[in-house]
Amino acid sequence: MAVSPLIAYPTDARVSSPLKQRQVSTVPSSSNGTPSLPLPLLLPGPGLGGRPMHQMVPQQSHTLDIVEQMNEEEKRKYVKGKKLGEGTYANVYLGHARNNPNEFVAIKKIKVQKEYKDGLAPDAVRELKHLQELHHPNIISLISVFSSKDQNLNLVLEYLPLGDLEMLIRDVDRVRYGAGDIKAWMGMLTRAVWFCHDNFVLHRDIKPNNLLIAANGEVKLADFGLARSFADPGRKMTANVITRWYRPPELLFGARHYSGAVDVWSVGLVFAELVMRAPFLPGNSEVEQIALICKLIGTPTEENWPGVTQLKEYTVPSDIVPVWPKEAYMGRFGAVGSEGVDLLIRTLVLDPKKRITAREMLEHKWWRTDPKPTRKEDLPRKSGGGSAEKAAADLKRRPGMLDGDENGNNRGTKVARKLDFGAAK
Amino acid sequence: MATEDARYRQSSQYRLWSFSPTQLDAKRETTNALARAMISERLLLSSSSSSSLPNSNNPSAATSNANTPDPDGGGPSLPEFLTPAEESLLLTFYTSELLRAGDHAEMSDEMKATAAALFRRFYITNSIMTYPPQEMSIVALFFGCKAEGAFPRITDFMEKFGRERPEEILAGEFLLCQGIRFAIDVKHPFRALRGAVMELRSFGDIDPSRIDNAEFHAREILRFSPLITDAYFHYTPSQIMMAALSLADRGLAERLIQSTFHYVAPPSSGGDTPMANNGDASKEDATKGSESSSTQAAIVGTYIRDKVLGAIEACRDMLSKELPERREHWTSKAVIKSQIQPIRKKLRKCCDPDRSNLVELQRRRREQALRKADSEDEDNPDGDRAEMDAAVFGGDLAQNNNTKRRKVVEDPFGGPL
Numbered sequence: 001m002a003v004s005p006l007i008a009y010p011t012d013a014r015v016s017s018p019l020k021q022r023q024v025s026t027v028p029s030s031s032n033g034t035p036s037l038p039l040p041l042l043l044p045g046p047g048l049g050g051r052p053m054h055q056m057v058p059q060q061s062h063t064l065d066i067v068e069q070m071n072e073e074e075k076r077k078y079v080k081g082k083k084l085g086e087g088t089y090a091n092v093y094l095g096h097a098r099n100n101p102n103e104f105v106a107i108k109k110i111k112v113q114k115e116y117k118d119g120l121a122p123d124a125v126r127e128l129k130h131l132q133e134l135h136h137p138n139i140i141s142l143i144s145v146f147s148s149k150d151q152n153l154n155l156v157l158e159y160l161p162l163g164d165l166e167m168l169i170r171d172v173d174r175v176r177y178g179a180g181d182i183k184a185w186m187g188m189l190t191r192a193v194w195f196c197h198d199n200f201v202l203h204r205d206i207k208p209n210n211l212l213i214a215a216n217g218e219v220k221l222a223d224f225g226l227a228r229s230f231a232d233p234g235r236k237m238t239a240n241v242i243t244r245w246y247r248p249p250e251l252l253f254g255a256r257h258y259s260g261a262v263d264v265w266s267v268g269l270v271f272a273e274l275v276m277r278a279p280f281l282p283g284n285s286e287v288e289q290i291a292l293i294c295k296l297i298g299t300p301t302e303e304n305w306p307g308v309t310q311l312k313e314y315t316v317p318s319d320i321v322p323v324w325p326k327e328a329y330m331g332r333f334g335a336v337g338s339e340g341v342d343l344l345i346r347t348l349v350l351d352p353k354k355r356i357t358a359r360e361m362l363e364h365k366w367w368r369t370d371p372k373p374t375r376k377e378d379l380p381r382k383s384g385g386g387s388a389e390k391a392a393a394d395l396k397r398r399p400g401m402l403d404g405d406e407n408g409n410n411r412g413t414k415v416a417r418k419l420d421f422g423a424a425k
Numbered sequence: 426m427a428t429e430d431a432r433y434r435q436s437s438q439y440r441l442w443s444f445s446p447t448q449l450d451a452k453r454e455t456t457n458a459l460a461r462a463m464i465s466e467r468l469l470l471s472s473s474s475s476s477s478l479p480n481s482n483n484p485s486a487a488t489s490n491a492n493t494p495d496p497d498g499g500g501p502s503l504p505e506f507l508t509p510a511e512e513s514l515l516l517t518f519y520t521s522e523l524l525r526a527g528d529h530a531e532m533s534d535e536m537k538a539t540a541a542a543l544f545r546r547f548y549i550t551n552s553i554m555t556y557p558p559q560e561m562s563i564v565a566l567f568f569g570c571k572a573e574g575a576f577p578r579i580t581d582f583m584e585k586f587g588r589e590r591p592e593e594i595l596a597g598e599f600l601l602c603q604g605i606r607f608a609i610d611v612k613h614p615f616r617a618l619r620g621a622v623m624e625l626r627s628f629g630d631i632d633p634s635r636i637d638n639a640e641f642h643a644r645e646i647l648r649f650s651p652l653i654t655d656a657y658f659h660y661t662p663s664q665i666m667m668a669a670l671s672l673a674d675r676g677l678a679e680r681l682i683q684s685t686f687h688y689v690a691p692p693s694s695g696g697d698t699p700m701a702n703n704g705d706a707s708k709e710d711a712t713k714g715s716e717s718s719s720t721q722a723a724i725v726g727t728y729i730r731d732k733v734l735g736a737i738e739a740c741r742d743m744l745s746k747e748l749p750e751r752r753e754h755w756t757s758k759a760v761i762k763s764q765i766q767p768i769r770k771k772l773r774k775c776c777d778p779d780r781s782n783l784v785e786l787q788r789r790r791r792e793q794a795l796r797k798a799d800s801e802d803e804d805n806p807d808g809d810r811a812e813m814d815a816a817v818f819g820g821d822l823a824q825n826n827n828t829k830r831r832k833v834v835e836d837p838f839g840g841p842l
Contacts, residue, residue, distance in 0.1 A: 119595045132609065153599075
């Protein structure tokens, strides 16, 4: 089980890297000596790194607030390199630490969105909020945040050069993997999801291309642009989250209050996809998505899911399919063994109340039956180049939902049906 | 597995926004002194010189102001500045106003509480003299909704608060975000209270109406007292909850403490059991059951209990200074007239000439950013050229040259895509 707090991932570079800071502070600044410049507001102050705030006063250039100085300091720690890609929500740049060219980072620069008139966009707020708090080896880490120019938000993220799980799944010709590999990837994914839930966060967009791969083979859950904290009982939530193929039946039926079970369903479908090497339930519309679930898993009814018919958008095809027993899965998913199939079907239980939780997943027998999970260094890797481009495409993609708030304003217009893959050329 | 305490220490609330009272005072004094220095400089600049070039012509005035916190001889045109104590009083007043405005807009408790916490965080490193508190309180309310996962339309918000243009609120949003160091998550004691109530109910021997009553009063306290004081900077959500519960019904709070820290040293084991002196103990550990009696003692024994009680008592003291009844104090005409108006009057004279108008400030900054972008091509489609790095990262001339030179050497990634 993940022992999260032991992991000293740098989340606040100011705290975690005193070395870097000292370096910054020794960079001589000439701003005091330069002849007067027309834009005093934008002049960086003298080097301030490392000095506690109360000693800073006498050295001020009197043009920047404390906060602005901190921002300058943070900004100067990184060198922004080439643009890796451009998307609707963000542009991604390769970057490195100013004092160490080998320490790569990805700099995600949030765009000011023209169509969103209400200030800082929801995706940015959500991503920032949750990545600031979640520190775990299987969750992409936010190293720093700063603003460039006037109001551009830049997230400094760890650089994950080895693509994502989707690339591995799809590259059937060149990438071979087996049950031990699947177990390792699933283990890392499950720990990430457990950690989110244990911190009262729902991810709400789990899918293979949001599972990025670090240089050491570690899987990292990324893209928290749709994430939210658990809601108190009775508080309404939006049902328009999670990319369709990975969306659980309760959301397809319009449930307005839900739990971590929604993410578990997605994890189950990633599991199935890892085995099949193709999406298990690739519906082309919501109606088709429900039909696929009914056909391949079973029709949700009052018998297997008390209360389901009360959900606002409950409609199922008229010919009721009984829930398929384990044996029915063995043919297609037998590669992960009987225990593996057992785990899979527990994640795909129709009634969210009976679905396995992330924590129970971690306690499942499958992890302890042979084969052992592959060590992460030995996991198969993607073939060929293009890593930087793909990494950028992964980071800048818009989450599976357009704007619209939790109270249902604007709901049901475009939302998760309209994914902007096009932007990731 | 991580204890709850260890988790809490990873939160931005703890990492970035928890201070001892001494640290907090020092920060506020620094902020106040810095604001005085900067505003003095700007006021002198605008009043003294007609053909002025910034920066170079009055370093002496600026530094002398910075060094002497109370510049009484700082030139004829300088106004009297707010003292840290006056800023603090005004901050409390405006926090109360913020909470009232939140009630008016029918926001949830969490939204109001987040807005209040972010507002107070912002004014640790920014002076009230620099950025206008009234405006920033509306900005904080707007962003508080977002932080809590609701994304209201700016037009609705404008209407509710009688603002004419979206910019009047939006202009301060990024400023606020930067001021709170991009840490958006605020942890509140409301859920902790629900948990405590459930635990009390589970004991089975307490009159349910007593519990309901205590919950009601504790919640009233949580909706006001910790938000208008510095409690969030000094105490954890559970400590604040326990303090509020204790104010509502001390007996019930004590009952919870006793049942949590239940360990009593076995009489035979002697007095020399070393009490491990770590603060990592948590309720979670307690329920897991530990093996040896010394670890038990370290987790749920009297030493930790007393430590926890100490924190709760101190927090209780702080909350008791601003009990919900004080809502009326901060809206009383007499109080406003005698305590608030004089400071506001002072503030009007000593506020930052460059920054007290948020809309104007943003307009100017955008212009500068644009000019900067023009000359440096930042958003140009083929802007991946080396020059733009300097544009993004830094601005000043010396740095620019440096970056360029280094860039040539270090760019192992080849040309643009």
